[in-house]
Amino acid sequence: MINFHGVAKEYENQTAVRDITFSIEKGEMVFLTGPSGSGKTTLLRLIYLAERPDSGSIAIAGQDVSELKESGIPLVRRHIGVVFQDFRLLDNRNVFENIALALRIRGAAEREIKSRVFDALKTVNLRHKADSWPRKLSGGEQQRIVIARAMVSDPTVLLADEPTGNLDPDTAESVVRTFKDIHAKGTTIVIATHNRDLYRNSGKRVLRLEAGMLISQEVC
Amino acid sequence: MPAFYAFTLASQSLRKDKWINLLSMLTIFAGLFILSIIFFIFYNIEAATRNLPEKFSMVVYLEDNFPRERLDQVISSIRARKAVSSVKFVSREDAFKELRSTLKNSQYVLEGLEENPLPDSLIVKLKNTAMGAESVRQLAEEVSRTSGISEVDYGEKFLATLHNVKAGMKITGIILTVVLCTGIVFVCYSTVKILFFRRNEEIETFKLLGATKGFIRAPFIIEGAAIGAAGGLAGLAAVFLLYHVIVVRLAVSAPIFNTLLFPSGAFMLLPLIGMFLGISGAAIALGRLRY
Numbered sequence: 345m346i347n348f349h350g351v352a353k354e355y356e357n358q359t360a361v362r363d364i365t366f367s368i369e370k371g372e373m374v375f376l377t378g379p380s381g382s383g384k385t386t387l388l389r390l391i392y393l394a395e396r397p398d399s400g401s402i403a404i405a406g407q408d409v410s411e412l413k414e415s416g417i418p419l420v421r422r423h424i425g426v427v428f429q430d431f432r433l434l435d436n437r438n439v440f441e442n443i444a445l446a447l448r449i450r451g452a453a454e455r456e457i458k459s460r461v462f463d464a465l466k467t468v469n470l471r472h473k474a475d476s477w478p479r480k481l482s483g484g485e486q487q488r489i490v491i492a493r494a495m496v497s498d499p500t501v502l503l504a505d506e507p508t509g510n511l512d513p514d515t516a517e518s519v520v521r522t523f524k525d526i527h528a529k530g531t532t533i534v535i536a537t538h539n540r541d542l543y544r545n546s547g548k549r550v551l552r553l554e555a556g557m558l559i560s561q562e563v564c
Numbered sequence: 565m566p567a568f569y570a571f572t573l574a575s576q577s578l579r580k581d582k583w584i585n586l587l588s589m590l591t592i593f594a595g596l597f598i599l600s601i602i603f604f605i606f607y608n609i610e611a612a613t614r615n616l617p618e619k620f621s622m623v624v625y626l627e628d629n630f631p632r633e634r635l636d637q638v639i640s641s642i643r644a645r646k647a648v649s650s651v652k653f654v655s656r657e658d659a660f661k662e663l664r665s666t667l668k669n670s671q672y673v674l675e676g677l678e679e680n681p682l683p684d685s686l687i688v689k690l691k692n693t694a695m696g697a698e699s700v701r702q703l704a705e706e707v708s709r710t711s712g713i714s715e716v717d718y719g720e721k722f723l724a725t726l727h728n729v730k731a732g733m734k735i736t737g738i739i740l741t742v743v744l745c746t747g748i749v750f751v752c753y754s755t756v757k758i759l760f761f762r763r764n765e766e767i768e769t770f771k772l773l774g775a776t777k778g779f780i781r782a783p784f785i786i787e788g789a790a791i792g793a794a795g796g797l798a799g800l801a802a803v804f805l806l807y808h809v810i811v812v813r814l815a816v817s818a819p820i821f822n823t824l825l826f827p828s829g830a831f832m833l834l835p836l837i838g839m840f841l842g843i844s845g846a847a848i849a850l851g852r853l854r855y
Binding site for chain 1: 569576580766768769770771772773774775776777779
């Protein structure tokens with residue numbers, strides 16, 4: 345599903361990632377881990393094409409996206425759901441509209457939008473917050489809303505950047521449960537985290553990064 | 565549904581940034597209003613002078629001994645020219661009669677005249693389309709070269725002045741229209757640019773969620789169109805108000821205002837012109853922005 349081959353990326357002469365090669369199978373759930381600044385976020389940004397590699401190649405669902413034209417990027421992104429580290433919830437829209445946005449961009453019909461948004465909210469146990477404003481929600485609730493937005497369009501790949509970063513252990517556990525439920529439906533999931541509790545004894549593959557290099561891949 | 569959603573986003577933005585939008589709309593209104601007044605003035609000047617050339621005629625004086633049998637031939641040859649609308653023969657007797665009737669209150673002027681001093685003449689009416697000073701001068705020269713013709717008289721200075729005034733008006737009108745339209749486009753361009761920067765974060769999120777450029781651009785184009793159309797509508801209302809409240813009332817005390825023409829059909833296009841200029845400004849802004 346996701347193939348990196350010799351990928352490198354620099355920001356103003358500072359190496360973000362280098363010589364990264366790995367593959368993620370369709371329907372797999374993978375954790376990306378490593379200390380802060382190790383390149384986890386850059387790796388995710390390379391997958392959802394917010395960054396382009398300086399060298400190497402990236403293929404998603406068999407399509408080489410490294411040299412993809414700008415006009416083709418939105419179409420690739422529509423198959424990828426992203427849980428951003430900084431949430432990226434729009435304060436001038438309520439919860440329903442924030443989640444619906446992902447479907448509106450895809451041109452979904454109003455009736456479909458309504459049913460899918462409420463389904464997504466149900467999955468993250470926040471159906472009753474549909475009319476709330478993001479600012480009025482707790483960090484955990486915001487996090488779950490972002491997950492609902494990422495999954496509402498049934499993406500082939502779901503990426504999450506530090507999805508439990510600011511959450512208490514109980515909320516973090518519920519978020520992880522949500523990811524497992526989504527994964528159980530066959531979605532490929534990549535979670536970047538430095539929270540070991542998240543992947544310990546998960547039976548999932550963990551890719552470990554350090555100083556921009558992939559130093560190990562093992563099942564925990 | 566994206567088209568409908570683009571309208572929703574545009575209307576949200578129009579409400580959210582209402583002061584910027586209102587300011588732009590007022591600026592566009594002012595521009596279009598000034599443009600309308602200029603058009604109104606030029607339209608009336610053009611209408612007032614449009615029929616002058618038709619009333620204008622060239623007088624061709626025939627020599628004293630001009631043989632009458634050649635008259636038809638000369639009339640036909642003048643009438644055959646493109647610029648000529650009609651040719652009428654005025655005998656010296658008819659001319660003298662007309663002179664008498666013109667001077668009926670000042671008959672003493674004609675006292676002492678032993679014989680009719682007026683020559684036979686041809687009154688040549690010109691076509692409206694051929695009223696350039698140069699073309700009339702050329703025609704007069706050609707006609708004067710015909711044998712048997714002593715003199716050709718036409719209002720050379722009047723024609724040249726009329727021609728120059730009209731040409732000057734046309735150039736001034738074009739320059740003012742271009743300047744004002746460019747100003748309006750620039751206002752829309754700047755407004756859309758400001759709105760774009762204000763919504764930068766939102767646009768970034770749209771992009772990351774898979775929005776195409778079209779999806780991002782559409783609300784701004786609609787906004788530009790709405791601001792332009794609103795400015796045009798306000799301009800239309802102001803022009804109608806100006807005419808019906810001020811000009812029509814002034815006509816009561818100053819009848820000259822009654823002669824003014826109000827091209828309402830042309831003014832009805834103001835919202836469309838505003839919309840077009842608004843869309844142009846928005847499109848230029850979006851074309852120049854990197855996103």
